[in-house]
Amino acid sequence: xxxxxxxxGVGIHPFGRFGxxxxxxxxxxxxxxxxxxxxxxxxxxxxxxxxTVYSGVAAGHKVLTAxxxxxxxxxxxxxxxxxxxxxxxxxxxxIRSGRCxxxxxxxxxxxxxxxxxxxxxxxxxxxxxxxxxxxxxxLRAQRLMRDSGVTLEHLAYVSVKNHQNxxxxxxxxxxxxxxxxxxxxxxxxxxxxTLYMLCSPNEGAxxxxxxxxxxxxxxxxxxxxxxxxxxxxxxxxGEHTPMCGLPDETLPAPTELAARAAYEExxxxxxxxxxVELQDTDSARExxxxxxxxxxxxxxxxxxxxxxxxxxxxxxxxxxSGGLLSxxxxxGASALGQIVELTWQLRGQAGPRxxxxxxxxxxxxxxxxxxxSVVILSR
Amino acid sequence: xxTTPNDSPPVPxxxxxxxxSGLFELxxxxxxxxxxxxxxxxxxxxxxxxxxxxxxxxxxxVRRALSQRGRLCLFTAVVNRPPGYTGEVxxxxxxxxxxxxxxxxxxxxxxxxxxxxLGMPVRLTFVPVHVDDQGREVMTYAFAPERG
Numbered sequence: 001x002x003x004x005x006x007x008x009g010v011g012i013h014p015f016g017r018f019g020x021x022x023x024x025x026x027x028x029x030x031x032x033x034x035x036x037x038x039x040x041x042x043x044x045x046x047x048x049x050x051x052t053v054y055s056g057v058a059a060g061h062k063v064l065t066a067x068x069x070x071x072x073x074x075x076x077x078x079x080x081x082x083x084x085x086x087x088x089x090x091x092x093x094x095i096r097s098g099r100c101x102x103x104x105x106x107x108x109x110x111x112x113x114x115x116x117x118x119x120x121x122x123x124x125x126x127x128x129x130x131x132x133x134x135x136x137x138x139l140r141a142q143r144l145m146r147d148s149g150v151t152l153e154h155l156a157y158v159s160v161k162n163h164q165n166x167x168x169x170x171x172x173x174x175x176x177x178x179x180x181x182x183x184x185x186x187x188x189x190x191x192x193x194t195l196y197m198l199c200s201p202n203e204g205a206x207x208x209x210x211x212x213x214x215x216x217x218x219x220x221x222x223x224x225x226x227x228x229x230x231x232x233x234x235x236x237x238g239e240h241t242p243m244c245g246l247p248d249e250t251l252p253a254p255t256e257l258a259a260r261a262a263y264e265e266x267x268x269x270x271x272x273x274x275x276v277e278l279q280d281t282d283s284a285r286e287x288x289x290x291x292x293x294x295x296x297x298x299x300x301x302x303x304x305x306x307x308x309x310x311x312x313x314x315x316x317x318x319x320x321s322g323g324l325l326s327x328x329x330x331x332g333a334s335a336l337g338q339i340v341e342l343t344w345q346l347r348g349q350a351g352p353r354x355x356x357x358x359x360x361x362x363x364x365x366x367x368x369x370x371x372x373s374v375v376i377l378s379r
Numbered sequence: 380x381x382t383t384p385n386d387s388p389p390v391p392x393x394x395x396x397x398x399x400s401g402l403f404e405l406x407x408x409x410x411x412x413x414x415x416x417x418x419x420x421x422x423x424x425x426x427x428x429x430x431x432x433x434x435x436x437x438x439x440x441v442r443r444a445l446s447q448r449g450r451l452c453l454f455t456a457v458v459n460r461p462p463g464y465t466g467e468v469x470x471x472x473x474x475x476x477x478x479x480x481x482x483x484x485x486x487x488x489x490x491x492x493x494x495x496x497l498g499m500p501v502r503l504t505f506v507p508v509h510v511d512d513q514g515r516e517v518m519t520y521a522f523a524p525e526r527g
Contacts, residue, residue: 146453188458
């Protein structure tokens with residue numbers, strides 16, 4: 001029997017835009033909140049893992065330097081949109097291996113507005129006009145519409161749902177509801193995707209304190225699985241956005257690989273889930289994620305939306321926090337922001353966003369690399 | 380940047396250069412071929428060409444000119460100038476499948492999506508993206524719809 005890992009505490013710095021506040025200051029806020037929540041102080045944890053993409057050299061070290069908490073191993077983790085999930089997986093492994101009793105995992109980001117310039121693309125790809133992240137999203141959206149009977153209205157409804165959920169989230173960047181008509185009428189960024197169907201890169205931080213599970217504690221949230229996978233060779237439209245590939249209809253996506261591993265590790269299947277936070281970089285990505293995670297049948301995403309199954313009041317609420325569409329996406333923090341939200345859900349502390357009696361939760365991120373992380377929690 | 384009355388924008392000369400070397404071979408008449416990598420070990424193509432096979436890890440891949448005609452699998456249009464790009468917008472953007480079984484992400488010459496269809500035949504062409512500081516047209520590859 002593997003060593004059990006539980007969540008001792010969580011903390012978040014809201015996602016949004018914070019002017020001159022540095023990324024380190026954002027990280028400090030989230031870390032302090034998580035340590036306070038866990039009742040853990042200096043010397044209370046034996047390793048730290050920091051997920052971030054754009055924060056520069058030794059960013060995690062700077063956060064713990066500011067708090068006088070250095071001396072332990074500190075590892076900065078970059079895995080695109082799944083950076084926080086990768087950091088969490090390393091933290092879980094550090095406890096399961098027996099090397100640590102308590103570990104700090106945090107993630108943070110401070111990103112500019114608009115389409116992000118990414119060193120992922122070589123200069124010639126940029127010069128040729130091929131470094132267009134939303135265009136890759138749009139091609140995936142068109143493929144989903146071709147293969148799954150998903151309509152523009154389905155895509156718009158995902159945005160309506162998540163923005164409506166975000167109204168109740170004080171840590172979200174956008175807290176304004178939109179009508180279906182407003183989403184459809186917002187400017188086309190890359191057809192079929194309109195502006196309100198795309199999330200905004202922004203700023204924020206989140207932190208989680210993990211510890212070895214021991215004895216019974218009230219409201220204990222356990223980490224049942226933390227899986228990380230990359231893409232298989234050949235897929236042309238994976239998040240690694242290559243220039244070429246093979247027709248990939250039969251290749252499992254990184255999310256499918258991570259989900260399989262996580263479900264097996266946890267002994268939990270999609271039918272057991274009560275609440276899910278998943279990657280909704282754009283509206284189509286949410287529906288693709290649902291299919292890849294097995295929350296609906298292949299090709300069943302449109303029907304799932306028609307039946308409102310993923311609404312907060314539905315049988316399987318997805319992105320009841322508002323998702324990245326309303327929170328924004330600070331890359332290194334987004335996966336851990338999900339874990340903070342899901343921990344509150346499992347503790348019954350999610351306030352107006354609470355999914356009644358939530359016992360099993362799944363968090364999912366996928367992005368450049370390609371990297372996909374799937375985390376399963378239960379109480 | 381300061382300008383003086385004598386400054387003028389770079390004037391394109393007859394010279395043109397590829398956006399980077401090794402992607403394609405341009406002929407004097409403006410036609411050309413994309414250069415793929417072929418793996419003798421697994422029999423599959425990749426692009427841009429490299430020595431190592433990105434599917435099966437075999438080494439010693441060879442360069443082969445790829446088919447100029449393909450099929451448009453997916454498409455959208457880019458209307459806002461992306462980071463690092465100084466050329467014109469809008470332009471088409473899509474996935475093209477070649478007879479070699481290879482799918483390419485590529486620019487599409489047509490940005491009016493009403494004129495594009497899933498599965499339609501497309502043909503390789505080359506388009507200027509900008510004029511460099513020596514007045515040369517910088518060219519990249521694209522696919523143009525073929526009318527039956």
